[in-house]
Amino acid sequence: MTIGRLVTLTVAAGLWLSPVLLAHHSSSAFDTGKKLVLKGTVKQWVYSNPHCFLMIEIKSDSGEVVQWVAETQAPSVIFPAGYRRDTFKPGEQVTITIEPFKDGRPFGRILQTMLADGTTLGVAGSPPSAAVPAP
Numbered sequence: 001m002t003i004g005r006l007v008t009l010t011v012a013a014g015l016w017l018s019p020v021l022l023a024h025h026s027s028s029a030f031d032t033g034k035k036l037v038l039k040g041t042v043k044q045w046v047y048s049n050p051h052c053f054l055m056i057e058i059k060s061d062s063g064e065v066v067q068w069v070a071e072t073q074a075p076s077v078i079f080p081a082g083y084r085r086d087t088f089k090p091g092e093q094v095t096i097t098i099e100p101f102k103d104g105r106p107f108g109r110i111l112q113t114m115l116a117d118g119t120t121l122g123v124a125g126s127p128p129s130a131a132v133p134a135p
Contacts, residue, residue: 030099030109038068038108039095045088049074054088054096054110068106070098082121083113092116 040058052072057065072078075085088094093116098108113121 029101029103031102032099034100035097035111036100036108037095037097038070039093040068042088042090042092042094043067044090047075047083047085047087052078052083054094056094056096058106066106068098068108070096070108070110072110081123082119087113087115087121 038056038058040056043055043057044053045055046053052075054070054072056068056070058068059065072083075083095114096110097112098110100108111123115121
């Protein structure tokens with residue numbers, strides 16, 4: 001294969017993959033102008049790449065329990081805001097502020113978290129408002 005063909009193939013592959021890679025990080029599914037505060041019980045905390053997920057159970061006004069899923073960025077991105085592998089434990093109460101999905105499904109992106117002890121964790125990249133122990 002000649003150098004010209006290799007360069008052409010590389011450029012074509014890059015142009016083809018660019019929209020695919022950017023689509024993964026799109027915010028179009030979230031209602032970015034809306035904030036929703038949810039108070040509930042932690043069901044599970046998944047602390048892994050490429051995104052972390054918090055599953056919480058919320059009791060609706062009618063008494064029905066609804067499981068919400070709230071996502072954050074990768075551990076390396078949310079670490080400065082105070083999020084750790086052991087931040088959330090099943091059964092604990094938590095209050096989160098999220099940007100919900102536009103379509104009404106119980107899914108959102110975490111903007112802020114208040115733990116049962118009153119510790120507030122912010123968005124990725126922001127420092128926590130209360131002391132959080134080092135790992």
